[in-house]
Amino acid sequence: MTPLSKSSPKERDSALLAAVAAGDRHALEELYLGYHRRLARFLSRFTKRYENIEEIINDTFMVVWQSAGDFRSASQVSTWVIGIAYRTALKSIRRQKNHAGAGSLDNHSEQTVDPTIATEVHDWLQHGLSRLPVEQRLTLELAYHMGHSVEEIAAITDCPVGTVKARMFHAREKLRQYLPALGGAAIESPTRIE
Amino acid sequence: MTNNRVAGDSEHQEVGALIPWYVNSRLSDHERLRVDAHIVDCAACRADIAMEQRIFDGIKGAPTIEYMPAASLKRLQARFDGLQSRPTAADAASLAQVRSPWSKRGLMAASIAVMAITISLVLADRWVQFRAQQAAPNYRTATHSPPRAPDEVIRAVFSPAITLVEMQAILEEADLRIISGPTEAGVYSLAAKSGRPVHASLALLRRHSAVRFAEQTQPETESEPGNSR
Numbered sequence: 001m002t003p004l005s006k007s008s009p010k011e012r013d014s015a016l017l018a019a020v021a022a023g024d025r026h027a028l029e030e031l032y033l034g035y036h037r038r039l040a041r042f043l044s045r046f047t048k049r050y051e052n053i054e055e056i057i058n059d060t061f062m063v064v065w066q067s068a069g070d071f072r073s074a075s076q077v078s079t080w081v082i083g084i085a086y087r088t089a090l091k092s093i094r095r096q097k098n099h100a101g102a103g104s105l106d107n108h109s110e111q112t113v114d115p116t117i118a119t120e121v122h123d124w125l126q127h128g129l130s131r132l133p134v135e136q137r138l139t140l141e142l143a144y145h146m147g148h149s150v151e152e153i154a155a156i157t158d159c160p161v162g163t164v165k166a167r168m169f170h171a172r173e174k175l176r177q178y179l180p181a182l183g184g185a186a187i188e189s190p191t192r193i194e
Numbered sequence: 195m196t197n198n199r200v201a202g203d204s205e206h207q208e209v210g211a212l213i214p215w216y217v218n219s220r221l222s223d224h225e226r227l228r229v230d231a232h233i234v235d236c237a238a239c240r241a242d243i244a245m246e247q248r249i250f251d252g253i254k255g256a257p258t259i260e261y262m263p264a265a266s267l268k269r270l271q272a273r274f275d276g277l278q279s280r281p282t283a284a285d286a287a288s289l290a291q292v293r294s295p296w297s298k299r300g301l302m303a304a305s306i307a308v309m310a311i312t313i314s315l316v317l318a319d320r321w322v323q324f325r326a327q328q329a330a331p332n333y334r335t336a337t338h339s340p341p342r343a344p345d346e347v348i349r350a351v352f353s354p355a356i357t358l359v360e361m362q363a364i365l366e367e368a369d370l371r372i373i374s375g376p377t378e379a380g381v382y383s384l385a386a387k388s389g390r391p392v393h394a395s396l397a398l399l400r401r402h403s404a405v406r407f408a409e410q411t412q413p414e415t416e417s418e419p420g421n422s423r
Binding site: 025029032033036037040050053054057058061062065122124125126129140141143144145147148149150152165168169172175176179 | 214
């Protein structure tokens with residue numbers, strides 16, 4: 001392994017992934033530990049059950065292990081890894097739907113917040129987010145929690161930039177319906193000055 | 195005038211679509227300047243940005259559960275240990291693609307083995323039936339017993355749930371081979387494969403719960419009482 005302590009996170013990720021492609025299991029473990037927290041947080045928007053989150057993360061890193069040699073350095077390692085996790089999670093949701101009929105991973109999160117007692121911004125947000133379709137919810141998560149650009153989200157979710165913007169637009173529209181006071185602060189209906 | 199209005203609406207919508215990335219500071223310099231210029235005169239977009247900033251702060255600052263990745267990593271490592279060797283990049287498009295060649299080969303080998311065993315059993319059965327038809331009159335009574343092959347030492351009945359592989363394993367262990375069967379009653383005729391005493395093979399057969407019945411058909415030179423199950 002090359003010394004990575006002084007390199008930037010992007011360079012570090014690239015070096016680790018190159019080592020993974022060469023069959024270095026320690027590099028994979030380092031990459032795993034570096035991404036686990038981010039992915040767990042991201043995937044908690046799919047499901048609150050840790051066993052599901054762990055399974056998706058481990059499936060993701062199985063794919064990383066198998067496909068590291070196919071990675072093209074035109075994109076960022078983080079975008080690539082999160083994209084794999086995103087697609088793995090969607091597959092997991094489809095599997096769950098097939099097994100449980102109308103039930104899905106998403107439905108678990110809807111029951112975690114009681115709107116009648118939600119008085120803080122966080123509670124309102126959790127309630128609102130849990131009601132969004134998964135693609136819209138994750139677009140918000142990718143932009144606001146993980147700080148991705150619209151182009152990066154398009155790469156992660158493997159869809160056009162226009163689709164990302166549309167998902168974001170609809171997510172914001174719906175979220176506003178659930179955030180009438182946003183933690184007590186009244187939101188005035190905006191008026192446009194021409 | 196109308197053209198200016200349409201252009202203004204279009205600009206308003208396009209800037210509105212950029213607001214989430216204005217808030218998370220991921221716009222290009224050009225896009226950021228565009229938003230800055232627009233919101234000077236657009237109170238709606240300024241309100242949008244203020245609202246979006248609160249949502250951004252709420253999501254960004256939401257408390258998260260801290261997971262301990264060590265246990266998860268151990269389970270992942272166990273999965274890696276289960277893989278025989280690292281596949282090439284060409285094989286690695288997906289986990290399923292990597293696994294499938296091995297599983298296909300394994301299934302093919304198992305299928306061939308099962309087919310071979312099945313064919314040999316059917317042929318042996320037909321051969322014995324043919325010989326029996328040649329040797330005996332073509333009628334049966336309630337007490338009719340099919341002629342015994344000269345090398346038959348044991349007759350056995352196995353559980354209907356037993357697989358061919360399991361049956362073969364039991365017979366291997368007991369140094370026996372099938373010479374005919376199963377009959378309509380599910381009886382197999384077994385011959386010895388080695389010089390092991392028949393009573394020893396019989397005892398081995400009877401140890402298995404999948405063997406419903408096992409009986410010696412020929413007396414041994416050194417006498418050993420045979421007990422049926």
